Amino acid sequence: MSSRSPSPSASSPTEVPSRSAPIDGPPIDGTPIGVPAAVAPMPTTRPPLPSTVTLKVTMALTGTVFALFVLVHMIGNLKVYTGAEHFDAYAHWLRTLLEPLLPYEGALWIFRVVLLACLIAHVGASVMLIGRAHRARGRFRRRGMGLRRLPATLMPYTGLVLLVFIVVHILDLTTGTRPVASSSFESATADASSAHHNLVESLQRWPMALFYIVVMGLLGLHLVHGLWSVVNDLGATGRRVRQAGAVIALVVAAAVMIGNISIPIAVLAGAVG
Numbered sequence: 594m595s596s597r598s599p600s601p602s603a604s605s606p607t608e609v610p611s612r613s614a615p616i617d618g619p620p621i622d623g624t625p626i627g628v629p630a631a632v633a634p635m636p637t638t639r640p641p642l643p644s645t646v647t648l649k650v651t652m653a654l655t656g657t658v659f660a661l662f663v664l665v666h667m668i669g670n671l672k673v674y675t676g677a678e679h680f681d682a683y684a685h686w687l688r689t690l691l692e693p694l695l696p697y698e699g700a701l702w703i704f705r706v707v708l709l710a711c712l713i714a715h716v717g718a719s720v721m722l723i724g725r726a727h728r729a730r731g732r733f734r735r736r737g738m739g740l741r742r743l744p745a746t747l748m749p750y751t752g753l754v755l756l757v758f759i760v761v762h763i764l765d766l767t768t769g770t771r772p773v774a775s776s777s778f779e780s781a782t783a784d785a786s787s788a789h790h791n792l793v794e795s796l797q798r799w800p801m802a803l804f805y806i807v808v809m810g811l812l813g814l815h816l817v818h819g820l821w822s823v824v825n826d827l828g829a830t831g832r833r834v835r836q837a838g839a840v841i842a843l844v845v846a847a848a849v850m851i852g853n854i855s856i857p858i859a860v861l862a863g864a865v866g
Contacts, residue, residue, distance in 0.1 A: 645725065648718040653826040655715040656819045662708060663812070664845060667852040673865055677789035684788035688781060697783055716756070723749060744818035751815040758808045765795050792856075793866050802857035813850030817842050 643651075669687075672680045690700035764770040766788075769778035775794040779787035796802045824838030859865040 645722065648722050649826040651714050651718040653823040655711040657823055658711045660816060660820055660845060663849050667849050670856060671852055673789060673792060673856060680789040681786045684786040719752065744814045747814060748818060751811045754808060754811050755815060766791055793860055796857045796860040799861065802861050805857045806854050809850050809853040813846045816846035816849060820845060
């Protein structure tokens, strides 16, 4: 019997050369010689434009502008408690602001254009983000979040109601378009304003007063979540900063909501008239 070992060049009939080994001969099952079969293909789709970060920052900045506007607007509206003379003087001052540098209502129209641009950017970014979120989530929904997530869940719906309110508010107290405005609406002139009269006459109609009250409650919900989202979307990560942001959001939302709701209630109760 021979005791020689098997030749090193002999191979077991069950051995298969590696697909990535640089050997002669055709590639195995189509894989090029010398290229590992486990290499994943590079992604061919580009991320959507504008980026999600850009959209969130846009919403944060424009939302901050609106929050400041509704806060200042509410403070100005509280002048209705000082009487018709002071409230009308305030409304007239807004129309003559920066005269003669700007024409009559010039500053007011600048504010309106800026707010309109912010509104378009805010709504556009919101629609795009909601669409992307729905596509990414598919048919799955998160359950059991409770009332804590209620403001966030209602954001698209409260936003839609606020858009309707903006149109109604302009027709009611700015342009005096009937039947939205009261039948006794008086347009402002270059010399005087009838803002107090128009506000009281409008809110003495209980359906309009109720509409204002409900919308201001929804505005409070929209503000408290929107301002809290500003803190997150602008990259705040510190615990104290986030806590301060939550407090500021709650205080501003509550102040705007309570201040604005008090006016139609006061008119209906006869305290303002």
